[in-house]
Structures are given as C-alpha cells and as structure tokens.
Amino acid sequence: DTEVTQTPKHLVMGMTNKKSLKCEQHMGHRAMYWYKQKAKKPPELMFVYSYEKLSINESVPSRFSPECPNSSLLNLHLHALQPEDSALYLCASSQTGQGSNTGELFFGEGSRLTVL
C-alpha cells in the first residue's frame, strides 16, 4: 500500500472547468513532486516543492498551478485545460529534495485525468 494518497482517482473535465488534484503524505517528507505520464511513456517531471517552496518548474503551462499549503499537502489546480493534457498525474514525495542528493521517491497511485 502506498503512503502517498492522491484524490480523485479519476477526473473528467471540460476545457472551461476549474478542478484540483490533491496529494497527501504523512511520512514527514520535505519534498513533493508532480509528474505527468502519458500512455506508454515515462513520467515527466512538472514541479518540485522543497520545504514548501517551489524549487523546480519544468516550464509547465500556466493552466497548471501547483500549491503546497503545508509540508504534508500538495495540490495541482487545473484551469482551461486542453484534450492533450489528458494523462495520469502522479504525486511523489521524498525525505529531502536536495537536487542530486534526492533519494527514493514514494509515489501515489495517480489521478487519471480526461479533458473533453
């Protein structure tokens, strides 16, 4: 069982909707991540939060807006998405997010997003 919880598991939204994906971990980890994964492709890094501050934004379009309210929670706010944004969105956490010293990532089961 994963110790990173993502909700919802499935989300269908229209291009004009505003929705949010949520992620929670209670392992005391100080780094949290959003990855996007298309079918039969590897996960692609979107954002990294380290000690509740945004440390990496991989040039993600502004229609994706991350938020880290505290060290246990990570949100991804979605607005005006396109059909090509349909994918599995994976949240992960690690003890620290210190760049090249990052260790094991713990992943949630993902939120499968469909944009109509």
Next chain:
Amino acid sequence: SQQGEEDPQALSIQEGENATMNCSYKTSINNLQWYRQNSGRGLVHLILIRSNEREKHSGRLRVTLDTSKKSSSLLITASRAADTASYFCATNDYKLSFGAGTTVTVRA
C-alpha cells in the same frame, strides 16, 4: 526531457527465467534508481545505486552501474508472473528523470 534510454523496449520470458534490462544515460549523475510500474498504477521504488557503487543486490534484484560507460543494468532472477510490469531507470543529476522503460511480460 528524459535522460535514460532503456533496452530492450519489451521483454517476454518464461516463469523461472532471468530478465535483464539495460539503461544508458548522458550526463554525470549522483545516483541511479530503478522503479517498477504495474499497469496504470503508481511507481514503486526498487533499488538505488550511488555513483561510487558498482553493484547492488536486493532480494532477486541485482543492479550494476558503470559510470565510465554511463550505463546500468537490472537483473531479475527466477522471474514470477507477478514481475510482469514496466521497469524504469531514473537518473539523478539535479532532478530525477525517467528513461523510456522496459515492459516485461512473464509467462506462466
């Protein structure tokens, strides 16, 4: 953008056989990690090998790292049907980047 390239893209073996997959990467790394993903689910960390290590074992898994060739291999011994999954290497320079993955099918 992904840093690791994996080979083969897909592998089909009989239960009990060994499975070997390779990962090549381009830049210097601090560590290299292997993950497993069952269809449509989250990734599970398998093993981490640091740049100053050459080989590491965990249960039926054996990982090697050759920093001079910028390559790593994952060996799964005595495979089981439950090993059917996609396997990704992930290289760590300033961020963790995943390779394209190897899809392993273990036939009963």
